[in-house]
Amino acid sequence: MKIYKTIVSKYFTTKTSALEVLVKISKQKEELLLDAAEKGAVWLQEKSKGKILRLRDLSRILDPSDTISFFYDHRVLAIKTLEEGHCLFENSHYGIWLKPAGVVTQGTQAGDHSSLMRYIEKTKNRGIYLVHRLDRETAGLVLFSYHQESAKYFSKLFSENKIKKIYHAIVMGQTPESGEINFSLEDKEALTIYKRLEVNETHSLVEVEIKSG
DSSP states (O other): OEEEEEEGGGTOSSOEEHHHHHHHHHOOOHHHHHHHHHTTOEEEEGGGOSOOEEOOOTTOEEOTTOEEEEEEOHHHHTSOOOOOOEEEEEOSSEEEEEEOTTOBSSOBTTBOTTBHHHHHHHHHTSOOEEOOOOOTTOOEEEEEESSHHHHHHHHHHHHTTOSOEEEEEEEESOOOSEEEEEOOBTTBOOEEEEEEEEEOSSEEEEEEEEOOO
């Protein structure tokens, strides 16, 4: 990945469009830059302080004191945009969405166009709040909050282990009928309890409950 980052005043002393600044620092074509911005690879820090947020509209006029960053990874930009999602339940405060295996929950610095979170943002035409995540390889349910207040509420429930997280997994080998895995991660307890549902000569189907971590 190639990172282009600059304070605008290094190249322009007057207000200038984000596109002009990016062309100057990256030497990339305008078409590529516009596509990358739409896919979430461009970031802006106003006045070079405070929050750093994605910048999708490169026609925006920047102040010389702003800092702009472009995280260019052609492999990420080549990933297909997620164009379909399935919501199992929602109200005005939150939604429970199905994340298929192979789909990321949220994006990275180099892009978010293939993520479930970005798909929901575009569907709802608003910012949403991520409460928890699932790995790319995992299929399962993800809860997204539509308001900051509900995000705080659900985050508290997760941190206090008041929400059960249960998965089915196929693992190599013949596991015991039940057991637990308890390893600390970053000095925090990470307790997983499992029970075997089915077994053959090479693999086991287990039900996994993540208690913490």
